[in-house]
Amino acid sequence: MKKKILFLGRFPPPVHGASLMNESYFKGKEMNSHFELRRIKINYFDNLKEMGSVNLKKFFGIFVVFFKLLKELIIFKPDLVFFEIPIKGIAFLRDSLFALECKMFRKKILFQTHTKGLKNTAYKRFIFKNSKMIILSPLLYHEISEIFDKEDVYFVANGIKDEISDKEFIKIIEQRVKNKEIQLLFLSNMYETKGPLDVLKICNYLNGKIKFKCSFAGNFPDKEIEKKWFSLRKEFGLNEKCIYLGPKYGDDKEELLKNTNFLIFPTQYENESFPLVILESLMFGIPVLSYDTGAIREIVSKKYLGYISKAGNWEELAKVLIKKIKEKQDYKRIRDYFKKNYNFEVAENKLIDIFEKGLKIDK
Numbered sequence: 001m002k003k004k005i006l007f008l009g010r011f012p013p014p015v016h017g018a019s020l021m022n023e024s025y026f027k028g029k030e031m032n033s034h035f036e037l038r039r040i041k042i043n044y045f046d047n048l049k050e051m052g053s054v055n056l057k058k059f060f061g062i063f064v065v066f067f068k069l070l071k072e073l074i075i076f077k078p079d080l081v082f083f084e085i086p087i088k089g090i091a092f093l094r095d096s097l098f099a100l101e102c103k104m105f106r107k108k109i110l111f112q113t114h115t116k117g118l119k120n121t122a123y124k125r126f127i128f129k130n131s132k133m134i135i136l137s138p139l140l141y142h143e144i145s146e147i148f149d150k151e152d153v154y155f156v157a158n159g160i161k162d163e164i165s166d167k168e169f170i171k172i173i174e175q176r177v178k179n180k181e182i183q184l185l186f187l188s189n190m191y192e193t194k195g196p197l198d199v200l201k202i203c204n205y206l207n208g209k210i211k212f213k214c215s216f217a218g219n220f221p222d223k224e225i226e227k228k229w230f231s232l233r234k235e236f237g238l239n240e241k242c243i244y245l246g247p248k249y250g251d252d253k254e255e256l257l258k259n260t261n262f263l264i265f266p267t268q269y270e271n272e273s274f275p276l277v278i279l280e281s282l283m284f285g286i287p288v289l290s291y292d293t294g295a296i297r298e299i300v301s302k303k304y305l306g307y308i309s310k311a312g313n314w315e316e317l318a319k320v321l322i323k324k325i326k327e328k329q330d331y332k333r334i335r336d337y338f339k340k341n342y343n344f345e346v347a348e349n350k351l352i353d354i355f356e357k358g359l360k361i362d363k
Contacts, residue, residue: 005080020276082110116294119146132152137155156347158276160343176331184262187265206322269293283335287304288306289309304330
């Protein structure tokens, strides 16, 4: 008989790294062949503009999740609860209620976090007592080291499904090298801390030095950053060079990536850990230029994969980009690196192995 795993965490919508990974794991073919799975979504909003806000929908959502969890604990009776939990702020206080609920039923809990900033308090030590934690990279261990010893921590890097065949990739490269202008791409939700304004500064530096076009694909979370972005683009005179496309998903996003020469992702987002957009770019053989945020330098760990500068140093990225544009990029080598390290099956099999170990955790 299969062991029962209850997934407790964030799921789409809205679409972001943690919700996508939870969805992928929950629907994973190997995962479902090993375990009987159920899930409860603990995010109470459907779009990014609601993130961080306080409203009645979220308030009542707590009660909805509480009783859904109660039902699963009584009827489904999971052998293990896989809890993707935020580890700071009001979100942690809210979601620790569900951890306590699981503890009341003496359920084994395996935590995972995609966020940063776990501080050492008696309350948090109690919540995480006799539990293990999964994080995305050894580079992020310092974020939880006040609570968890290293022997209680597992490392599982994000992974994404390989959406293209090697035959398709050859055709993509044949077309990409014919670009008359260098195609740059910023692909992310357009939070200011994700770097869309820094990309405009990089483009302003490049203007007149090389022929390029830069596409921006993503949602603006609010009117303030939208106004800032369009104002700065106008100030730099980049209306023809920098094109805002809005959010792109599925086939539309694939078409963008197929035609891209470089991904520019100068993020300083406080919770940035292991961005999927970088993995998507590597899958398409695209070199990445980014900041040393979260575990990004673990992903872009080789010179041929791109370049990582100190956070905020957009000018260094711009200078390096000019040099790289003049060099021949080894797109196939980049894709091979992705297949070996960040294909979804690699992450899924690691998590399955950890679940097997987690079933042996003392309650």
